[in-house]
Amino acid sequence: MSSILTHSPALVMALPLLAAFLTPVVGRFNRKILGWFISAILGLTLGITILMAIQILTNGSMIYVFGGGDAGLTLPSGYTVPIRIIFHIDGMGIFMGLITAVVSFLAAIYSLSFMQKESGLEKYYALLLLLATGMFGMEFTGDIFNFFVFLEIASISSVALIAFRSNFSGEPAEAGFKYMVVSSISALMVLFAIGLFYGQYDVLNMATIASVMQFTQLDKIALILLVTVLSMKAGSVPMHMWTPDAYSEAPAAITMVLVAASQASLYALFRVCFSLYNISLNTVTIGWIIIILGVLSMFIGVTMAIIQKDIKRLMAYHAISQTGYMLLGVGVGLAVLANPVALNSFGIKAMEGSIFHIMNHAMYKGLLFLTAGALFYRTGTRDLNKMGGLANNMFYTTIFFIIGAAAIAGIPPFNGFASKLMIYESVYKFNPLLSIIAMLVSILTLASFVKVFHSAFLGPKLEQYKKVQEVPKSMLFAMATLACIIVLFGLFPDVIVKNLVHPAVMALINQTNYTATILGGI
Amino acid sequence: MKNEMSRIVRTVTTLIYGFIIVYGFYVIAHGHLTPGGGFQGGAIAASAFALLVVTYGDQGVKDFLKKDILSLVESTGLVLFIAFAFFGLGVTFFYNFMANSGGLFGNSAIIGINPGDLNTGGTIPIMNIAVGLEVLAALGVIILTMSAGSKNTKKKENS
Amino acid sequence: MIGNFPYVAVAILIGLGFYTLIFKKNLIKIAIGITLIECGANLFLITLGYRKGSVAPIYTQAPEGMNMVLPTPQALTLTSIVIGVATTALILSIAMIIYKKYGTINTDEVRRLKE
Numbered sequence: 001m002s003s004i005l006t007h008s009p010a011l012v013m014a015l016p017l018l019a020a021f022l023t024p025v026v027g028r029f030n031r032k033i034l035g036w037f038i039s040a041i042l043g044l045t046l047g048i049t050i051l052m053a054i055q056i057l058t059n060g061s062m063i064y065v066f067g068g069g070d071a072g073l074t075l076p077s078g079y080t081v082p083i084r085i086i087f088h089i090d091g092m093g094i095f096m097g098l099i100t101a102v103v104s105f106l107a108a109i110y111s112l113s114f115m116q117k118e119s120g121l122e123k124y125y126a127l128l129l130l131l132a133t134g135m136f137g138m139e140f141t142g143d144i145f146n147f148f149v150f151l152e153i154a155s156i157s158s159v160a161l162i163a164f165r166s167n168f169s170g171e172p173a174e175a176g177f178k179y180m181v182v183s184s185i186s187a188l189m190v191l192f193a194i195g196l197f198y199g200q201y202d203v204l205n206m207a208t209i210a211s212v213m214q215f216t217q218l219d220k221i222a223l224i225l226l227v228t229v230l231s232m233k234a235g236s237v238p239m240h241m242w243t244p245d246a247y248s249e250a251p252a253a254i255t256m257v258l259v260a261a262s263q264a265s266l267y268a269l270f271r272v273c274f275s276l277y278n279i280s281l282n283t284v285t286i287g288w289i290i291i292i293l294g295v296l297s298m299f300i301g302v303t304m305a306i307i308q309k310d311i312k313r314l315m316a317y318h319a320i321s322q323t324g325y326m327l328l329g330v331g332v333g334l335a336v337l338a339n340p341v342a343l344n345s346f347g348i349k350a351m352e353g354s355i356f357h358i359m360n361h362a363m364y365k366g367l368l369f370l371t372a373g374a375l376f377y378r379t380g381t382r383d384l385n386k387m388g389g390l391a392n393n394m395f396y397t398t399i400f401f402i403i404g405a406a407a408i409a410g411i412p413p414f415n416g417f418a419s420k421l422m423i424y425e426s427v428y429k430f431n432p433l434l435s436i437i438a439m440l441v442s443i444l445t446l447a448s449f450v451k452v453f454h455s456a457f458l459g460p461k462l463e464q465y466k467k468v469q470e471v472p473k474s475m476l477f478a479m480a481t482l483a484c485i486i487v488l489f490g491l492f493p494d495v496i497v498k499n500l501v502h503p504a505v506m507a508l509i510n511q512t513n514y515t516a517t518i519l520g521g522i
Numbered sequence: 523m524k525n526e527m528s529r530i531v532r533t534v535t536t537l538i539y540g541f542i543i544v545y546g547f548y549v550i551a552h553g554h555l556t557p558g559g560g561f562q563g564g565a566i567a568a569s570a571f572a573l574l575v576v577t578y579g580d581q582g583v584k585d586f587l588k589k590d591i592l593s594l595v596e597s598t599g600l601v602l603f604i605a606f607a608f609f610g611l612g613v614t615f616f617y618n619f620m621a622n623s624g625g626l627f628g629n630s631a632i633i634g635i636n637p638g639d640l641n642t643g644g645t646i647p648i649m650n651i652a653v654g655l656e657v658l659a660a661l662g663v664i665i666l667t668m669s670a671g672s673k674n675t676k677k678k679e680n681s
Numbered sequence: 682m683i684g685n686f687p688y689v690a691v692a693i694l695i696g697l698g699f700y701t702l703i704f705k706k707n708l709i710k711i712a713i714g715i716t717l718i719e720c721g722a723n724l725f726l727i728t729l730g731y732r733k734g735s736v737a738p739i740y741t742q743a744p745e746g747m748n749m750v751l752p753t754p755q756a757l758t759l760t761s762i763v764i765g766v767a768t769t770a771l772i773l774s775i776a777m778i779i780y781k782k783y784g785t786i787n788t789d790e791v792r793r794l795k796e
Contacts, residue, residue: 007611007614007615010611014604018604018605021597021600021601021603021604022601024594024597025597028594064615066614066615067610067616067618068613068617068618145760149760149764152764152768156768160771163775166778166782169782170779170782170783170793173782174779174792176775177708177776180768180771180772180775181711181715181772185702185715188722191722192695192722195726195729198753198754199729204753555739555741556739557739561759561763565766632741633740635744636741637741638741664770664774668773668774668777671777671781672777674781
């Protein structure tokens with residue numbers, strides 16, 4: 001048991017990898033058990049992640065050195081530097097890891113029935129597992145080059161998954177091409193920034209770079225590159241063109257994982273700003289840049305969503321708009337980072353709100369995409385104008401849709417309300433206008449989802465959907481789990497914020513802790 | 523129409539492709555001593571496959587290069603690689619448990635100018651071989667798939 | 682001065698890559714543009730590790746008393762080349778699928794997902 005815990009950082013990343021490589025072999029013997037095999041592996045991963053989370057939240061950050069006990073190398077001159085690949089998991093990393101584990105496990109369960117009729121399932125599952133590996137790696141790694149490798153693993157597998165359904169039409173391939181171009185450019189610019197760091201400081205470990213950061217001209221260039229490309233990968237507004245295409249064309253279960261994958265990029269953005277640079281950068285300027293990106297994302301995302309007719313495209317625009325909330329809260333936290341009074345009075349609360357919103361968004365947006373997938377599974381269309389009266393046939397799906405829509409619109413008993421309230425309150429103290437915009441966007445979100453609910457579920461039974469039934473049990477199970485999480489988080493937000501979100505925020509803010517974990521250990 | 527190239531190209535290909543594959547495996551096997559390694563050697567060996575496909579067309583090589591077998595080789599390479607990473611779990615993931623142990627690939631390396639001892643490196647040569655198999659098979663599959671697909675697009679261009 | 686030429690080449694390669702990405706309408710040319718940026722980034726990494734007059738970092742063949750080139754950037758570049766192969770293969774296969782479905786690889790005509 002304790003050895004599982006010691007090796008848990010590697011196991012969480014390596015189990016899906018092993019399973020991904022075994023998938024073609026298993027698929028050759030028996031196609032029927034393939035889905036169950038994958039679900040079991042991802043369930044095991046989820047279990048280990050939860051164990052690891054308990055360990056980290058009670059005993060502090062965890063370090064895992066690959067390929068040897070000793071992380072560092074001491075030169076004859078006494079200069080010590082970490083040379084091996086290190087996984088460095090603190091409160092924030094494990095917070096994101098939990099989201100990834102839950103979402104990928106539920107995606108596998110949902111795919112059991114949802115993807116049953118498709119061909120090439122071995123490849124689908126192998127890619128799903130690789131995507132999970134890439135996301136875990138991005139969130140756990142403490143080495144900036146290793147981060148680049150996992151970023152590429154995640155993008156390549158997500159591109160292949162987006163384009164998975166291109167046997168019938170060209171649109172998935174088109175969306176995949178767009179996302180491929182975007183993610184290759186981002187990854188290459190990350191690589192260029194890594195070169196800038198390595199050329200100056202001769203290290204690749206993020207904590208070590210942070211401890212020797214001079215904030216020279218080259219560091220500024222690297223910062224601009226990293227902020228630009230990571231916010232592009234996270235789907236914030238000026239660079240959001242890939243989001244609606246990719247989200248709407250991917251299979252529904254994959255869209256849910258893609259949301260978590262863009263949040264992994266968001267996490268990397270926060271990691272760069274807080275752990276790598278912290279107060280050595282001009283926090284007010286960068287903070288306001290992130291705030292402006294956030295406000296633009298919120299507003300443009302929701303206004304574009306209102307006019308959509310395709311249900312998944314509409315939800316994808318809402319995903320952009322919700323990303324804005326996360327950027328807004330963290331941007332406020334970053335803007336007041338150098339000012340301890342403001343940080344304690346509202347900065348930490350704003351960050352707690354938006355970090356909490358990351359998890360909430362992954363849950364309710366995942367649920368909404370799954371209900372959209374359920375509608376597509378039974379009706380064969382994503383066009384809202386062609387749907388109608390489905391509440392009569394699909395009772396549970398309707399309930400789950402109502403829960404998800406209420407959560408995204410911020411209606412009280414659900415989790416979206418809890419995190420949005422924290423953002424409104426704290427941002428109001430920083431700048432009332434921003435808070436008012438955020439509330440306005442929330443109202444527009446509600447309006448848009450009322451429209452979806454009305455056109456898809458309400459109204460008389462349509463002739464062509466007379467025989468539509470409820471979706472299979474595995475899909476219902478995935479949706480029900482997410483709905484339970486949403487309701488529980490909405491009912492007891494204080495417990496979650498205190499035990500899960502607050503450590504994550506403190507891990508981001510406290511840079512000395514982050515560097516000391518690595519540099520103290522060697 | 524069999525989509526083959528001229529007699530000169532065919533003769534040269536028949537003579538040379540074996541040597542290219544052997545050279546690829548040489549680079550794979552010496553990955554821990556000289557520049558090169560699994561990926562480079564695998565890519566060299568796969569270039570021999572590319573040569574064959576270009577020369578004889580994908581119909582001409584269908585008895586020689588089979589996608590099924592290549593994907594099996596690919597999975598074998600990948601599983602071998604990750605399995606040796608897991609075997610190190612006694613210490614840490616990816617721990618090189620075979621280095622300096624005296625067994626297979628277990629000699630300790632000699633410092634200084636010397637021709638190099640193949641029997642060193644621990645798990646590194648094994649992982650090189652695993653990566654080499656994976657890369658040559660994967661690139662082979664890519665080449666075959668793309669040549670099959672390009673025939674499809676060519677037809678469209680002509681019509 | 683002459684030592685800085687590789688950095689100029691890096692700037693030119695990345696500039697050309699972005700030019701190709703922004704102004705060319707052909708999907709294959711977009712793939713070429715990405716490859717150019719990748720070459721620029723790889724060249725940048727390699728140049729960082731180069732020291733004038735030093736030897737390749739192979740311990741069995743290095744003469745006594747000579748400096749070695751820094752091997753870490755070379756390892757990084759190799760990794761990024763391997764990833765680049767996968768990226769290029771994937772992007773070209775997607776371009777092939779698009780051509781198969783749409784009958785064109787001009788970005789102006791490949792636009793069904795527009796709204």
